[in-house]
Amino acid sequence: xxxxxxxRFVRGPLFEVALLVFVAGLAYRIFRVVALGWRHERAPAMxxxxxxxxxxxxxxxxxxPFVPWVRDTFRGNAVTFLAGGLFHLGLFVVIxxxxxxxxxxxxxxxxxxxxxxxxxxxxxxxxxxVAMAALLINRFTQPVVRKITGPAEIANWVFVFLPMxxxxxMTHHLFFRYEVLYSLHMLTVDALLxxxxxxxxxxxxxxxxxxxIHGSQFGRRAVTP
Amino acid sequence: MSAKxxxxxRALDTFVEETGGWIASQLEACTRCGICAAAxxxxxxxxxxxxxxxxxxxxxxxxxxxxxxxxxxxxxxxGIRKRITDEDLGAWSKLVYxxxxxxxxxxxxxxxxxQLGPLIHDVRAGLSAAGMVPEDLMxxxxxxxxxxxxxxxTDDVFEERIDWVSDEWDxxxxxxxxxxxxxxxxxxxxxxxxxxxxxxxxMILNAAGASWTLSTKGREVVNFGFYEGDAEHTALFVNxxxxxxxxxxxxxxxxxxxxxxxxxxxxxAPNLVAMxxxxxxxxxxxxxxxxxxxxxxxLRAGAADGGGGVTFHDACKIQRRGGHIEEPRNLLKILxxxxxxxxxxxxxxxxxxxxxxxxxxxxxxxxxxxxAFGLKLDQIxxxxxxxxxxxxxxxxxxxxxxxxxxxxxxxxxGLSGMVAESLETAxxxxxx
Numbered sequence: 001x002x003x004x005x006x007x008r009f010v011r012g013p014l015f016e017v018a019l020l021v022f023v024a025g026l027a028y029r030i031f032r033v034v035a036l037g038w039r040h041e042r043a044p045a046m047x048x049x050x051x052x053x054x055x056x057x058x059x060x061x062x063x064x065p066f067v068p069w070v071r072d073t074f075r076g077n078a079v080t081f082l083a084g085g086l087f088h089l090g091l092f093v094v095i096x097x098x099x100x101x102x103x104x105x106x107x108x109x110x111x112x113x114x115x116x117x118x119x120x121x122x123x124x125x126x127x128x129x130v131a132m133a134a135l136l137i138n139r140f141t142q143p144v145v146r147k148i149t150g151p152a153e154i155a156n157w158v159f160v161f162l163p164m165x166x167x168x169x170m171t172h173h174l175f176f177r178y179e180v181l182y183s184l185h186m187l188t189v190d191a192l193l194x195x196x197x198x199x200x201x202x203x204x205x206x207x208x209x210x211x212x213i214h215g216s217q218f219g220r221r222a223v224t225p
Numbered sequence: 226m227s228a229k230x231x232x233x234x235r236a237l238d239t240f241v242e243e244t245g246g247w248i249a250s251q252l253e254a255c256t257r258c259g260i261c262a263a264a265x266x267x268x269x270x271x272x273x274x275x276x277x278x279x280x281x282x283x284x285x286x287x288x289x290x291x292x293x294x295x296x297x298x299x300x301x302x303x304g305i306r307k308r309i310t311d312e313d314l315g316a317w318s319k320l321v322y323x324x325x326x327x328x329x330x331x332x333x334x335x336x337x338x339x340q341l342g343p344l345i346h347d348v349r350a351g352l353s354a355a356g357m358v359p360e361d362l363m364x365x366x367x368x369x370x371x372x373x374x375x376x377x378x379t380d381d382v383f384e385e386r387i388d389w390v391s392d393e394w395d396x397x398x399x400x401x402x403x404x405x406x407x408x409x410x411x412x413x414x415x416x417x418x419x420x421x422x423x424x425x426x427x428m429i430l431n432a433a434g435a436s437w438t439l440s441t442k443g444r445e446v447v448n449f450g451f452y453e454g455d456a457e458h459t460a461l462f463v464n465x466x467x468x469x470x471x472x473x474x475x476x477x478x479x480x481x482x483x484x485x486x487x488x489x490x491x492x493x494a495p496n497l498v499a500m501x502x503x504x505x506x507x508x509x510x511x512x513x514x515x516x517x518x519x520x521x522x523x524l525r526a527g528a529a530d531g532g533g534g535v536t537f538h539d540a541c542k543i544q545r546r547g548g549h550i551e552e553p554r555n556l557l558k559i560l561x562x563x564x565x566x567x568x569x570x571x572x573x574x575x576x577x578x579x580x581x582x583x584x585x586x587x588x589x590x591x592x593x594x595x596x597a598f599g600l601k602l603d604q605i606x607x608x609x610x611x612x613x614x615x616x617x618x619x620x621x622x623x624x625x626x627x628x629x630x631x632x633x634x635x636x637x638x639g640l641s642g643m644v645a646e647s648l649e650t651a652x653x654x655x656x657x
Contacts, residue, residue, distance in 0.1 A: 029253070032249075032293065033246050033249045033253060034246050034250075035246075036246045036249050037246060038245060038246045039246075039247045039496070040496075041496065042495035042496050042500075043491065043493075043494075043495040043496065044495075046548045056338055060336070060337075072263065072264075072570065073260050073263035073264065073334045075263075076262070076263045077258075077259070077260050080259065080260060081260075142259065143272075143274040144259040144262040144268075144277040144279070144280070145257070145259040147275070147277065147280055148257045148277075148279055148283070149257070198295065198296040200253075200255070200256065200257065202253065203253065203254050203255070203337065206250050206253040206337075207254055207337055209250035209251065210337045210339050210340075211337065211338040213250070213251060213338070213340060214332065214338030214340060215338070217332075217340055218573075221492070221546060221547065221548040222548035222550075223544075223545060223546075223548050223550065223573045224573055225338070
């Protein structure tokens with residue numbers, strides 16, 4: 001098989017299978033959790049649940065990522081906050097606002113959107129790679145994080161890091177021929193998509209469960225979340 | 226529950242039984258970032274990574290993965306992931322009972338907003354099913370099941386104590402009065418160790434002309450089943466109070482200065498047992514604030530000024546988990562307008578005293594408890610306060626023991642006591 005044929009395979013049939021596993025696996029994960037049943041809070045509320053939920057999201061999305069020193073937790077977790085924040089920001093920008101990725105979305109969804117200039121996306125991609133390196137070091141040096149780091153966390157890191165790295169090399173035409181890098185990028189993306197349903201990456205979906213629960217718990221007790 | 230099953234199996238069965246979407250979705254949301262450790266007073270005070278809230282919940286997460294997730298089941302079947310053992314339960318028992326007050330401060334710093342306190346409570350539920358509750362705590366639970374009180378407040382002791390308080394402080398204390406509007410339930414700590422609280426509350430309610438009563442049946446509100454994490458015991462103890470409320474036909478039940486008991490009766494009981502319809506569960510700080518606002522009692526403004534700085538300690542179950550954050554401050558701003566100052570952090574973000582959640586009842590937990598209290602003492606010093614007021618007797622026990630341990634001369638006060646001695650009509654009838 002030539003690199004050309006391999007590329008056709010990893011961005012064609014394998015990508016489709018990977019997408020299918022990703023979507024079906026994620027749907028199953030969410031369905032499995034919801035199907036476990038929901039406990040009803042019967043205690044009469046003291047405050048507004050809806051108000052609590054709104055505040056919970058406003059703080060979770062609007063304040064937390066940008067004001068890391070709130071609530072005295074920054075000092076012990078500077079790397080987690082800064083590198084973690086840069087990682088998530090960079091990841092969203094690269095996946096959603098990079099032109100090449102937008103075109104993939106367009107082919108899947110049928111519509112596209114304006115994107116950011118390549119230098120900005122490229123800068124953030126480099127930021128993600130640096131942030132990931134910092135987070136990996138942090139995983140082994142910060143005592144609490146080291147304690148909760150196992151094979152699954154390391155595997156996660158590898159599965160996310162490889163597409164980032166190959167994508168970056170590919171954009172800059174470094175070391176290998178373009179179609180080799182493109183093939184490797186697509187291969188690692190496919191691997192990531194297949195891995196996600198088995199990993200703790202779906203936290204991006206369960207975030208909406210936990211933040212809603214948080215807001216509703218604090219809101220009904222008339223406490224600011 | 227079969228006696229043949231191993232402790233681990235009983236714990237796992239409880240975890241499975243308790244795991245609904247509410248718990249599962251939060252376990253799934255955890256990114257293992259470890260930020261929660263920065264909120265935990267036990268971790269802050271000791272630097273022991275085992276005390277990180279995320280690690281305390283690890284047992285529940287492992288059980289969840291091994292039972293409910295595809296990856297977890299495959300890895301466990303292949304032997305790659307270790308099965309939970311009885312030794313694990315023993316280790317986690319030390320963590321969740323002796324180094325956690327279930328104060329839920331960790332939930333406030335979690336970027337995902339996970340309610341770590343309730344999740345740790347579920348770890349306790351599993352451990353209690355496995356018989357892995359620390360001996361001291363279990364002895365208190367058993368005593369409450371058998372005698373009605375962890376501190377030995379039997380029928381006779383209760384009536385004797387109430388009689389004595391009534392005589393000593395010269396105050397009317399109605400007992401088993403049917404048709405009263407409000408049932409007042411004290412904690413055993415107040416009955417046995419802070420009897421002046423009973424006199425103070427009685428004096429305030431009498432001054433307000435309130436229709437209230439104590440009950441010999443629901444004579445105390447403390448709930449060691451809730452500390453233990455056992456639903457049956459929790460239900461048994463809340464039902465004693467609720468049955469008394471039903472029999473006396475009251476409209477409200479007022480929990481006095483006790484935090485965990487308030488959480489159990491106000492927020493947890495409705496999910497466990499049938500509540501008497503139309504009966505409101507409230508806390509003494511809310512009632513005191515209401516009496517002042519409605520003009521039913523008048524306080525001498527500035528009565529607590531002039532003796533150095535006064536600060537308020539937020540109890541995790543009454544303020545952060547109970548919502549009564551402003552009421553005590555409203556009162557203190559009347560009593561000590563000049564000298565009231567806040568500790569940092571305060572209100573819902575305050576750190577726990579270190580004695581809650583049953584920790585103070587466990588001798589082995591003493592080093593953790595004192596270490597955590599050290600943080601609180603630093604905050605008191607930084608606020609330059611000579612008096613700390615609180616509305617939780619369990620906190621108060623911890624504060625009294627803690628200041629003695631550290632040789633501090635900070636004065637520890639209950640809020641009801643401060644209000645009682647500042648009543649405009651209280652010039653007579655209070656010898657102390």
